[in-house]
Amino acid sequence: EVLKGFGFEDLFRRATREKRKTYRRPVKGEDIYYTVELTLEEAFSGTVVSVPLVREVPCDACGGEGYDKSRGERVCPTCGGRGEVVQRSFFITMAQTCPTCGGEGVIREACPRCGGKGVVSVREEVKVRIPPGVDNSSKVLAEGKGHAGRFGGPPGDLIIVIKLKPHRIFERKGNNLYVDVNIKLTEAILGTGIEVPTIEGQKVKVRIPPGVKEGELIRVEGLGMPRLTGGGRGDMFVRVHIDVPKLGFLDKLFGDGKRIKQLLEELDRLLPEPQRIEERKQ
Structure with missing residues (x-):
């Protein structure tokens, strides 16, 4: 309490607020790697391959937010909506992210469709054009065909790894x-x-x-x-x-x-x- 006048508590609160602001920053989705076998003739002329995928996409029920918007939100009972909890020990005041609400200051009901993850798994078939001249271990990129991003982040990519079959001649x-x-x-x-x-x-x-x-x-x-x-x-x-x-x-x-x-x-x-x-x- 003696050190309050020096601004230490304000400093801790300010640092915690900055951390809270970046807690739900956009995160790009994970890439998906898929190996495709080609003949030498297909590698020479180029081809189109169909890739069967199971990938994560934004939940259509909650729009990828992870919570049930129809049920609203309530103030976190642990931090009282501040998003942080303060601990005092002798002359030191320490603030940390609230463990109950994760720094959000509110409690939201998890989306019943995605269970709070904000994404659901879907099966789909993606067609990818392979350019002429690819070799063993060549990588062909299909942008945006990976797993969904989090908190508004962009989706990952589908990366096709080429494997050539041995040729008889x-x-x-x-x-x-x-x-x-x-x-x-x-x-x-x-x-x-x-x-x-x-x-x-x-x-x-x-x-x-x-x-x-x-x-x-x-x-x-x-x-x-x-x-x-x-x-x-x-x-x-x-x-x-x-x-x-x-x-x-x-x-x-x-x-x-x-x-x-x-x-x-x-x-x-x-x-x-x-x-x-x-x-x-x-």
Whole structure:
């Protein structure tokens, strides 16, 4: 009581009132995450997915306020409508938010439909457009399709997380696509042209140069995946595998594999020795 003249009690009351003013500040609703599996073709062209949701929306009975407006409100019996309770200990006066009314100063009857939460759960199906070029872990945002906000706050968002199914032909790395092809030994030596499928379902003629090596990559520009930003497309890479026949196959083909073996040994003597160990580029 002695310190009242110094304004400590007013200070505590003022701080408590500020706290009470912000007690029911608008709060944004929680986001909802939903994983969608797509084929590589769907990721290439884009698609529309239907997402089944159970989400919270503002209660239609109380308008999201959480209390029964028809029954009005009454003064809190604990704090007498002040929204705070004062405790005194020796020379110190402390004020804190009223535990009964939560600082509101009034008691309201909870809405019978939402039980005072201000929100109810509903089932709905939301259609979301997936843009071309999405990849694993890409996120597509549907604004305002999350859970309802509280105290007038905006709703959260629906966030679609993309998961791509493995493809039977193509391997994806970033915006580039990789496809494995097999060629004959003679084609590897002489060179050839082969038809390779594209992600659009068409075929493109790819030239295999003479002397191609096992695992060598041949680049086909502009036939990869669409870029999500900046436009354009990645590239397609053709990975070459050389099908080397076994002597047992040649025996069946020519009847007597000894002559074939002799020709191969003679060819081996004529060919230059390769560099066995490849040095890495610095």
